[in-house]
Amino acid sequence: MSTSDHSPAVPAPASFAVSVADLPDAELEAEELDPGQILSGTPVVTGKVLWESEDGSQIRGIWQITPGVVTDTEADELFVVVSGRATIEVEGGATMEVGPGSACVLREGDKTIWTVHETLRKAYHINC
Secondary structure, three states: OOHHHOOOOOOOOOOOOOOOOOHHHHHOOOOOOOHHHHOOOOEEEEEEEEOOOOOOOEEEEEEEEOEEEEEEEEEEEEEEEEEEEEEEEEEOEEEEEOOOOOOOOOEEOOOEEEEEEEEEEEEEEEOO
């Protein structure tokens, strides 16, 4: 098979590093949270995209949510918790207790309930 038989690959992102020491204090921007997702409390969501592929199929960044309970429909995501604690209940699946250093994989389409006990900040990679 020749190389012309393959569709072009997504170009690899430029290499970059974010110090773990800088993640807890990185300035984030306000993000809108649909009021219909809030089950209790007054959670506030902030985030910062560190990199996005040209075709929008991959995103890497930092995301934070303050205490409360929210529902979500997940993307295909890998994240590592930088700070805070939460319980993530996957409909028809696992209940995960996550905290600093926890690595978590969520499947696209999973319906979840997040109970955020302490403001949770994560570094993430999403395949869109």
